[in-house]
Amino acid sequence: MNYIDVRSDTVTEPTKAMRDAMYIAKVGDDVYEDDPSVKELELLAATITGKEAALFVPSGTFGNQLALFTHCKRGSEVILSDSSHIVVHEVGAASVIAGVQLRTIDSIDGIISPADVLKRIRKGNDIHFPETSLICMENAHSNGRVIPLSNMSEIYSIAKEYNLPVHLDGARLFNASTYLNKDPKEITKYCDSVMFCLSKGLCAPVGSILAGDKDFIRKARKNRKLMGGGLRQSGFLAAAGIVALNDMVQNLKYDHENAKLLAQELSKIPQIKINLKDVHINMVFFEIDLDDNKSEEIVGFFYENGIKINPPEDGEMRFVTNYWVDKNDIEKIVSTLKSFINRHR
Numbered sequence: 001m002n003y004i005d006v007r008s009d010t011v012t013e014p015t016k017a018m019r020d021a022m023y024i025a026k027v028g029d030d031v032y033e034d035d036p037s038v039k040e041l042e043l044l045a046a047t048i049t050g051k052e053a054a055l056f057v058p059s060g061t062f063g064n065q066l067a068l069f070t071h072c073k074r075g076s077e078v079i080l081s082d083s084s085h086i087v088v089h090e091v092g093a094a095s096v097i098a099g100v101q102l103r104t105i106d107s108i109d110g111i112i113s114p115a116d117v118l119k120r121i122r123k124g125n126d127i128h129f130p131e132t133s134l135i136c137m138e139n140a141h142s143n144g145r146v147i148p149l150s151n152m153s154e155i156y157s158i159a160k161e162y163n164l165p166v167h168l169d170g171a172r173l174f175n176a177s178t179y180l181n182k183d184p185k186e187i188t189k190y191c192d193s194v195m196f197c198l199s200k201g202l203c204a205p206v207g208s209i210l211a212g213d214k215d216f217i218r219k220a221r222k223n224r225k226l227m228g229g230g231l232r233q234s235g236f237l238a239a240a241g242i243v244a245l246n247d248m249v250q251n252l253k254y255d256h257e258n259a260k261l262l263a264q265e266l267s268k269i270p271q272i273k274i275n276l277k278d279v280h281i282n283m284v285f286f287e288i289d290l291d292d293n294k295s296e297e298i299v300g301f302f303y304e305n306g307i308k309i310n311p312p313e314d315g316e317m318r319f320v321t322n323y324w325v326d327k328n329d330i331e332k333i334v335s336t337l338k339s340f341i342n343r344h345r
């Protein structure tokens with residue numbers, strides 16, 4: 001059975017064009033910097049993000065942690081939002097790999113205030129203080145919202161005033177640029193390094209990119225080796241990544257349209273609470289009034305109806321549209337949810 005899968009955009013399988021490109025990819029040993037496909041992908045990624053160089057890495061988490069590891073001295077401090085992926089969803093890796101302390105800022109809708117960033121930058125030579133070594137931002141935020149560029153710009157200026165690097169977790173960078181209808185460089189100009197995922201909405205099977213200036217990427221390449229991310233004939237994966245960047249970015253707008261459609265239909269169901277203004281990209285968050293035992297049941301009910309979903313977390317559900325979910329699938333998801341609610345009323 002072919003399931004409709006809205007658990008995440010990470011579930012996307014490669015397209016036919018990707019499979020074909022992987023089959024015929026020219027490869028070499030990338031630790032020797034001999035893989036032409038990886039080189040091509042890295043050059044393309046650097047160009048698209050307006051950075052001097054880029055590095056292919058196994059995952060988004062790897063790319064973020066490699067950025068922290070490369071930017072920061074052990075025992076230094078990284079300033080970022082309390083709701084950021086690096087804080088919430090990366091297994092505490094920052095304390096293990098880079099050995100840094102995460103100094104979080106309360107965020108509203110994923111947005112941190114520039115004044116709060118300024119307040120947390122360590123100033124002076126007090127021997128009690130760790131050194132501030134990095135500021136991180138995330139856009140699009142994993143709450144499905146796109147952070148305004150004005151906010152990024154203000155935080156970037158503050159960082160530069162204090163000579164601090166800025167890293168952007170741009171796992172969904174192209175979803176953000178699609179929503180803003182801007183070139184990705186208009187976003188990445190407010191950071192010194194950026195990570196983005198090839199393996200989410202862009203459908204590549206594996207991989208992310210870390211981009212930055214030449215010196216940073218040279219150091220990151222060695223740190224990537226230390227972390228076990230020196231891959232050999234990774235050109236097979238890079239070949240899919242090249243198709244992702246060339247062919248798939250322009251499709252994200254359909255994922256966003258489908259998410260909007262889904263959100264609008266859900267908003268008509270009385271038992272569902274949803275803020276349509278929060279739906280910027282391919283993610284639809286909503287609250288549903290269910291008893292605890294029903295939250296287990298809903299996953300099973302959807303599965304029986306050919307749809308894979310994640311269970312609600314604290315009453316909140318998340319459906320993520322992607323390349324393999326079309327308008328008819330959206331209708332099926334909505335009608336399935338309606339029959340679940342009717343069954344349990």
Ligand SMILES: *Cc1c(COP(=O)(O)O)cnc(C)c1O
Pocket residue numbers: 010058059060061062064085086138140141142169171172197199208
């Ligand atoms: C998915 C995601 C990552 C991590 O990517 P993986 O490839 O799953 O490790 C990092 N940051 C954000 C915002 C993400 O959504």
